[in-house]
Amino acid sequence: QIKIMKYFLIKLITFKINLVVKLYNEGLIQGFNFVKNKVSKFGKIIIFLRYFFTKPIFKNIKIFSKPSRYFFFNYLDICNLYDKKFTLFFSTNKGILTSVECKKLKIGGIALFKC
Secondary structure: OOOOOOEEEEEOOHHHHHHHHHHHHOOOEEEEEEEOOOOOOOOEEEEEEOEEOOEEHHHHOEEOOEOOEOOEEOHHHHHOOOOOOOOEEEEEOOEEEEHHHHHHHOOOEEEEEEO
């Protein structure tokens, strides 16, 4: 029998809140909830994963940028990407955006991950 992980916890940080909201708006997660911790002043975010016929949506995630190496894409690089089968997320000066939103705003950014 396969055990399905329905949710997971992460620390509450502003960057992560913006990322979770973007994932929710794109339909990649089922939902999220904030949990206040009584012991410390930091809370946590519970992220409920989305499944499609018992298979997780986040099965094929690929992280591009790491603290030691960043992958920057300008507007023309993003326009040349073929992104019909996946969603690419960028960190820009406008916040966390998808490749479609970057094309609309005509801006580039640091590639975070694709899923």
